[in-house]
Amino acid sequence: MNKVMISFLIVLMLVGCSGNSSLTSNEDHLDSTPEQSAETVSPSPALPPSEEPTPSIQQTEAYLDTKKLRGNFGFADAEGRNMLVTGHEKGLDQEMTQLNEAIGDQGNVLKVKFNKWQDGTENSNGREMAHNFENLAGYLYTVEEESATPDETYYLTDQIDFKVDALLPVETLEGQEALSTVEVSVRERIVDTKKREIQKIWKLADLSANRQLYLVQFVRLDQEMLFSLVWKEKDEFTFMDYPAVIQGDEYSVWRVDDGGEVRPEMFSILFAAETSEGPLLGINWWGAEGVNTFFLHKEGDSFKEMDIQYGRYTSPI
The missing domain is CATH 2.40.30 (Elongation Factor Tu (Ef-tu); domain 3)
Structure with a gap:
C-alpha cells in the first residue's frame, strides 16, 4: 500500500472518532436532565422554516383575592x-x-x-x-x-x-320551584350527615355546573333550633350552621319577629365567586327590621363568616 493510500485511511479513522465523541457528549447532557422534565415537556414537531410555532392555549382560572x-x-x-x-x-x-x-x-x-x-x-x-x-x-x-x-x-x-372573571353564574329559584326541585337523595344525604330530621328544605340557587345552594330548617329538638345554608358541589356537601336556643320568646329566634322559622324569601345572593381556597358567597339576610349582608368563605370542609359585614335599618314606619 502506497503512502497516499495510507494517509487517506488515517484521515477517515480520525473523522469517525470525532463523530462518536460528539454523540457521547450529547447523551451525557440528556441523562442529567431532571426526570420531571421528561414527563412534562413534549417535543415540538418539526415545522417548515416559514411557519411560526403556535403557542399552546391553556385555560386560566380566575380567582378572587x-x-x-x-x-x-x-x-x-x-x-x-x-x-x-x-x-x-x-x-x-x-x-x-x-x-x-x-x-x-x-x-x-x-x-x-x-x-x-x-x-x-x-x-x-x-x-x-x-x-x-x-x-x-x-x-x-x-x-x-x-x-x-x-x-x-x-x-x-x-x-x-x-x-x-371569578364571579359564578347565579340562577335563583323561588316559590314552589325552590321546594319541588330538591332531590330525595339530597334530603337523605343531609339528614344522614347532620343526624337530624328536616322540617323544610329549599334549593335557593344553581351556581354553575354541579353546584347548588340549599336552605334547610331542621326539626326542633326541645328548645334547640337549627337552620343551615348548604353548598353542594358534585357529591360534596358544605354546611354553614345557624343554631339557636329558644329563651322565652319563641317568636324571635334568629331575628326579631322571625316567627321561629326561615324562608327562602329572607335570603338573596349578592354574588358568588371563586377563590383559590374555594367558593365565596355574598349573602343578604332580610329580617323584620333590616337586612344584613355578609360573606361566607369555604375553609376546608365548612363555611365561615368573614369579618366584612354590612347592615341596613329598614324597619317599616
Missing part, C-alpha cells in the same frame, strides 16, 4: 341611577374615589363614579332605603351606563382589586 375585600357597601336609589355608601365617616374622599365598580343582585357588575360626600338632613327617618336616600349621610356615586336595581344592596370595589 379575599385579602383585597373591604367593607364598602351601599344601596341604590329609587331610579337606580345613584348609590350611597353608608357606614363610613366623612373625610375618606381619596380612598372612596378609587371605587369604580358595584357588584350585587346576583353578581351583576355596574360601573360607578364617585360624586361627593352627601350630608344627611334633619328630615331623615333613619331608614337606609330608597325613599330616604336624599336624607342620609354617605358617599354618593353615579351609576354609569346601565341602571342598578332600586333599593338593592351592592358591594363597591376597585376593578383592579376584584376580578370579575
Whole structure:
C-alpha cells in the first residue's frame, strides 16, 4: 500500500472518532436532565422554516383575592341611577374615589363614579332605603351606563382589586320551584350527615355546573333550633350552621319577629365567586327590621363568616 493510500485511511479513522465523541457528549447532557422534565415537556414537531410555532392555549382560572375585600357597601336609589355608601365617616374622599365598580343582585357588575360626600338632613327617618336616600349621610356615586336595581344592596370595589372573571353564574329559584326541585337523595344525604330530621328544605340557587345552594330548617329538638345554608358541589356537601336556643320568646329566634322559622324569601345572593381556597358567597339576610349582608368563605370542609359585614335599618314606619 502506497503512502497516499495510507494517509487517506488515517484521515477517515480520525473523522469517525470525532463523530462518536460528539454523540457521547450529547447523551451525557440528556441523562442529567431532571426526570420531571421528561414527563412534562413534549417535543415540538418539526415545522417548515416559514411557519411560526403556535403557542399552546391553556385555560386560566380566575380567582378572587379575599385579602383585597373591604367593607364598602351601599344601596341604590329609587331610579337606580345613584348609590350611597353608608357606614363610613366623612373625610375618606381619596380612598372612596378609587371605587369604580358595584357588584350585587346576583353578581351583576355596574360601573360607578364617585360624586361627593352627601350630608344627611334633619328630615331623615333613619331608614337606609330608597325613599330616604336624599336624607342620609354617605358617599354618593353615579351609576354609569346601565341602571342598578332600586333599593338593592351592592358591594363597591376597585376593578383592579376584584376580578370579575371569578364571579359564578347565579340562577335563583323561588316559590314552589325552590321546594319541588330538591332531590330525595339530597334530603337523605343531609339528614344522614347532620343526624337530624328536616322540617323544610329549599334549593335557593344553581351556581354553575354541579353546584347548588340549599336552605334547610331542621326539626326542633326541645328548645334547640337549627337552620343551615348548604353548598353542594358534585357529591360534596358544605354546611354553614345557624343554631339557636329558644329563651322565652319563641317568636324571635334568629331575628326579631322571625316567627321561629326561615324562608327562602329572607335570603338573596349578592354574588358568588371563586377563590383559590374555594367558593365565596355574598349573602343578604332580610329580617323584620333590616337586612344584613355578609360573606361566607369555604375553609376546608365548612363555611365561615368573614369579618366584612354590612347592615341596613329598614324597619317599616
